[in-house]
Amino acid sequence: xxxxxxxxxxxxxxxxxxxxxxxxxxxxxxxxxxxxxxxxxxxxxxxxxxxxxxxxxxxxxxxxxxxxxxxxxxxxxxxxxxxxxxxxxxxxxxxxxxxxxxxxxxxxxxxxxxxxxxxxxxxxxxxxxxxxxxxxxxxxxxxxxxxxxxxxxxxxxxxxxxxxxxxxxxxxxxxxxxxxxxxxxxxxxxxxxxxxxxxxxxxxxxxxxxxxxxxxxxxxxxxxxxxxxxxxxxxxxxxxxxxxxxxxxxxxxxxxxxxxxxxxxxxxxxxxxxxxxxxxxxxxxxxxxxxxxxxxxxxxxxxxxxxxxxxxxxxxxxxxxxxxxxxxxxxxxxxxxxxxxxxxxxxxxxxxxxxxxxxxxxxxxxxxxxxxxxxxxxxxxxxxxxxxxxxxxxxxxxxxxxxxxxxxxxxxxxxxxxxxxxxxxxxxxxxxxxxxxxxxxxxxxxxxxxxxxxxxxxxxxxxxxxxxxxxxxxxxxxxxxxxxxxxxxxxxxxxxxxxxxxxxxxxxxxxxxxxxxxxxxxxxxxxxxxxxxxxxxxxxxxxxxxxxxxxxxxxxxxxxxxxxxxxxxxxxxxxxxxxxxxxxxxxxxxxxxxxxxx
Numbered sequence: 378x379x380x381x382x383x384x385x386x387x388x389x390x391x392x393x394x395x396x397x398x399x400x401x402x403x404x405x406x407x408x409x410x411x412x413x414x415x416x417x418x419x420x421x422x423x424x425x426x427x428x429x430x431x432x433x434x435x436x437x438x439x440x441x442x443x444x445x446x447x448x449x450x451x452x453x454x455x456x457x458x459x460x461x462x463x464x465x466x467x468x469x470x471x472x473x474x475x476x477x478x479x480x481x482x483x484x485x486x487x488x489x490x491x492x493x494x495x496x497x498x499x500x501x502x503x504x505x506x507x508x509x510x511x512x513x514x515x516x517x518x519x520x521x522x523x524x525x526x527x528x529x530x531x532x533x534x535x536x537x538x539x540x541x542x543x544x545x546x547x548x549x550x551x552x553x554x555x556x557x558x559x560x561x562x563x564x565x566x567x568x569x570x571x572x573x574x575x576x577x578x579x580x581x582x583x584x585x586x587x588x589x590x591x592x593x594x595x596x597x598x599x600x601x602x603x604x605x606x607x608x609x610x611x612x613x614x615x616x617x618x619x620x621x622x623x624x625x626x627x628x629x630x631x632x633x634x635x636x637x638x639x640x641x642x643x644x645x646x647x648x649x650x651x652x653x654x655x656x657x658x659x660x661x662x663x664x665x666x667x668x669x670x671x672x673x674x675x676x677x678x679x680x681x682x683x684x685x686x687x688x689x690x691x692x693x694x695x696x697x698x699x700x701x702x703x704x705x706x707x708x709x710x711x712x713x714x715x716x717x718x719x720x721x722x723x724x725x726x727x728x729x730x731x732x733x734x735x736x737x738x739x740x741x742x743x744x745x746x747x748x749x750x751x752x753x754x755x756x757x758x759x760x761x762x763x764x765x766x767x768x769x770x771x772x773x774x775x776x777x778x779x780x781x782x783x784x785x786x787x788x789x790x791x792x793x794x795x796x797x798x799x800x801x802x803x804x805x806x807x808x809x810x811x812x813x814x815x816x817x818x819x820x821x822x823x824x825x826x827x828x829x830x831x832x833x834x835x836x837x838x839x840x841x842x843x844x845x846x847x848x849x850x851x852x853x854x855x856x857x858x859x860x861x862x863x864x865x866x867x868x869x870x871x872x873x874x875x876x877x878x879x880x881x882x883x884x885x886x887x888x889x890x891x892x893x894x895x896x897x898x899x900x901x902x903x904x905x906x907x908x909x910x911x912x913x914x915x916x917x918x919x920x921x922x923x924x925x926x927x928x929x930x931x932x933x934x935x936x937x938x939x940x941x942x943x944x945x946x947x948x949x950x951x952x953x954x955x956x957x958x959x960x961x962x963x964x965x966x967x968x969x970x971x972x973x974x975x
Contacts, residue, residue: 380914390446394828403440403486404431404487404648405424405431405490407420408490410914412495412496414956416495419822420454420455421456422597425443426489431491434893435580436782437486441469441483441486445467445475448467453527455950457527457528458495459527460496461499461525462499463495463563465904467487467492467819475555481492497563498524498563499565500523501520501523501565502565505568507571507697508573509540512540514540515533516533516536518532519567533688534569539761541574543923546573546576546577550574550575551569551571552570552571553568554568570711577606577636578605579603579606580636582595582599582615583633583643585645586647590681600718606683610633613663616630625649628647628649630644644860653827654674654676654677657673658670661810661970661971662970663867664965664966665697665698665875666694666699668695669693669694670692670695671690672689672747674688674689675851683714685709685712688708690708691705692704692705694732697876699734701730703729705728705729707727708726719751725743726741727740729742735770735864735877736881737769740858742766743762744762744781754788754789754790755786755788757786759783760781764779765777765778770889771887775855776857777813777858778814779811781811782810783808788804795947795948796973796974797839798831799831799836802825802828803824806933808822812856818851819852819857820850821857821861822847825844826844829841838901839901839902839903840900841901841973841975842898843896843899843975844895845870845898846895847863848894849892857892862890863893864891865879866879868968871896871898871918872914872916872935873936873937873956874933874934879920880920881930891920891930892920893919895925896919897917898915898975899914899915900914900974901913901914902973910943912940913937914937914939914974915957916934917935917957918934923928933956933957934958935957935966936954937952938952939953941973947971947972948971954967
């Protein structure tokens with residue numbers, strides 16, 4: 378006889394819980410009798426029963442409800458794939474689901490079989506739509522003899538409506554639709570009728586709810602072209618301009634239900650203000666440069682016209698071996714919709730102290746200008762600024778006063794700026810400048826080009842490349858502040874090489890930045906899990922004493938590997954690199970930050 382033992386209540390509870398889960402575990406499968414393999418996979422993905430049975434928390438009532446709903450889902454999925462004569466049977470432990478009362482259903486379900494006989498695929502015997510606006514692009518599949526998928530019919534109707542809207546007929550309607558299935562010949566006749574309505578022009582932008590941004594500024598920022606022919610693209614552009622300011626948490630532009638008697642159509646703007654103030658912080662660490670801390674304070678609606686005012690500070694080189702501690706404080710004021718809806722005027726100022734191994738520079742700069750958005754991918758900026766700098770480097774101690782005319786042009790069609798898998802980025806900076814104490818005009822050019830190519834399902838493998846190019850012409854090294862010259866080495870140029878370790882050798886152990894620069898980087902990024910990537914990379918850099926195309930310079934290179942963890946808002950980066958020269962495999966640098974290296 379076995380000795381008796383007490384059983385604790387929590388043990389009983391665990392056993393009962395496990396037993397309940399086991400009792401309610403349900404097998405569900407879609408069986409397709411006849412038809413191609415791809416339709417079987419498509420129906421399985423469409424089944425609500427299969428999805429519900431996979432859920433740990435699903436009850437018998439949940440599964441029965443899903444099974445009863447799957448009749449319509451399976452028929453709809455067959456129609457979407459072009460099968461109009463299908464038969465669906467859903468067996469719940471051998472009983473037809475439609476015969477089971479949803480009120481007095483079983484307490485336990487062991488198995489559900491969704492049995493589908495698709496029947497023959499249908500083709501179009503007729504595929505008509507009209508009237509159609511000029512230049513309307515209809516789906517190629519909407520034609521006689523093509524597979525008669527229901528999705529193709531809906532796509533054709535949508536394309537017809539879109540074509541008329543793009544021609545200015547904002548109130549186009551689907552006035553009629555006739556669809557006839559011939560089961561004997563497995564064909565489908567489709568006839569779609571459209572009613573374009575009148576061609577309309579944009580009316581007024583009517584603001585439907587109060588906002589902290591003044592109404593006249595909302596209209597100016599939106600830039601709705603009142604009086605011009607209605608265009609869905611112009612309407613979307615107006616929405617994007619309002620969202621771009623950051624002053625609104627939500628922007629919805631709706632067309633008025635009824636046009637005005639004069640043939641115009643008012644647009645109703647419903648905006649929800651964002652919180653006016655925001656603060657943020659950042660941190661990055663590298664083995665040689667040390668810790669960099671940054672922070673900002675932002676006001677999104679400073680004067681009631683969606684003006685942005687941002688104060689930003691940064692302290693770098695904390696605990697590093699690349700000189701002393703660097704400080705930077707800057708402020709920027711932006712006013713959207715200045716001159717044009719896509720043009721922003723700005724004023725900015727900065728105070729900065731750089732304590733690097735090769736130089737020490739204290740800078741004050743103030744200026745302003747305009748930026749313009751040409752498209753979703755292209756934007757530019759022009760400005761004018763005065764810069765005063767106190768410099769102490771191997772060329773001696775001096776002051777510089779410069780008049781700068783900076784210009785920028787940026788093309789960016791990457792799918793994700795922090796973790797790109799496809800697209801291009803090209804940034805071009807051209808800065809004519811005049812040394813006020815010397816009077817000699819000069820020119821600085823810097824270009825940054827990046828490209829990304831993904832391979833495999835969901836871009837499992839990504840090849841990324843970057844090229845940086847710089848040149849200064851028309852000024853001697855003495856007339857150019859060190860931060861406008863070029864160095865190489867560090868996380869932004871050549872990883873594995875010490876920060877700004879490559880410059881111009883002046884002799885006697887003295888070094889300065891160069892007037893020409895080239896850096897090339899390549900990365901192979903491989904996803905090894907949902908949130909993890911491993912990365913291999915190689916970088917090389919060149920710095921020359923003279924402007925590009927003249928004189929000589931020196932090269933250095935580095936390579937390494939790293940890991941990335943995707944946080945959802947951007948990957949956390951950790952890289953380890955070594956020089957590719959005499960110190961290869963002996964010296965290492967590591968880098969931690971947010972976002973890909975480029």
